[in-house]
Amino acid sequence: MPMHDQSVTRYSTVAIVLHWAIALLLILNIALYWISDSLPEEQGRALMDWHKSTGMLILILSLFRLGWRWLHPVPPYPAGLPQLQKLVAKAVHVGFYVIMIGMPLTGWVMMSGAPPYAQIIFYGLFEWPRLPFVDGAQGAAADFWEAVGGSHELLAWLAYGLIALHVAGALYHQYIARDAIMARMSPRSGK
Ligand code: HEM
Ligand code: HEM
Numbered sequence: 001m002p003m004h005d006q007s008v009t010r011y012s013t014v015a016i017v018l019h020w021a022i023a024l025l026l027i028l029n030i031a032l033y034w035i036s037d038s039l040p041e042e043q044g045r046a047l048m049d050w051h052k053s054t055g056m057l058i059l060i061l062s063l064f065r066l067g068w069r070w071l072h073p074v075p076p077y078p079a080g081l082p083q084l085q086k087l088v089a090k091a092v093h094v095g096f097y098v099i100m101i102g103m104p105l106t107g108w109v110m111m112s113g114a115p116p117y118a119q120i121i122f123y124g125l126f127e128w129p130r131l132p133f134v135d136g137a138q139g140a141a142a143d144f145w146e147a148v149g150g151s152h153e154l155l156a157w158l159a160y161g162l163i164a165l166h167v168a169g170a171l172y173h174q175y176i177a178r179d180a181i182m183a184r185m186s187p188r189s190g191k
Pocket of ligand 2: 108
């Protein structure tokens, strides 16, 4: 795809597939936490194992997505889109990349500091490695959990806000402004 080609009006197929796959996984992962929170401990823990694996999957997909984005620049905005809208959209998108990478990383640090029995078994397949610079004994320290778990939770709140803004923006473009923004990321091939 040529750079800055004004005729390119849609994200690439790979970017679209990754957008919707990661969006679904991210919402699923938030739901997994909240459902696990309301279940008895044993069942809740099983769902949290899925939460940890899905978080890692999101990390892998998001790093690939960033690489893809770097090699395949995003389509330019249609002429006439207000500067402020472009600015807010950009800020929300950057915020999402912080979420997609920061949430798994803080989760990974949290689990790397946990005692040895609390491993991450990636979808029951293999043991996910621990981060080498985090001491497994730190899990016992309340201030470690407060700092790392607190950052994970803070990012979760940021995610709720960004999702609300992003979905409101998408609906605004589709139903009020009625422009072609939604079509840029729509799974249907509008070419
Ligand atoms: C909650 C999960 C979601 C995440 C993490 C997410 C993330 C993103 C990101 C990072 C971008 C920018 C892509 C890039 O330039 O690299 C984007 C674009 C877009 N997203 Fe989402 N998204 C989510 C859900 C949704 C939903 C539910 C909708 C529709 C209702 C939607 C509609 C769009 C549209 C139309 C664009 C293109 C906007 C543009 O061209 O500036 N997204 N999304
Ligand atoms: C994009 C990926 C992820 C998302 C969206 C996500 C989302 C969340 C949310 C919303 C919470 C609840 C926060 C709260 O209100 O206290 C949470 C808690 C938690 N997450 Fe994640 N998470 C992700 C990745 C991970 C990963 C990779 C791990 C571990 C490997 C992990 C481990 C945990 C743990 C242990 C808790 C419970 C913390 C506590 O009980 O205080 N998460 N996560």
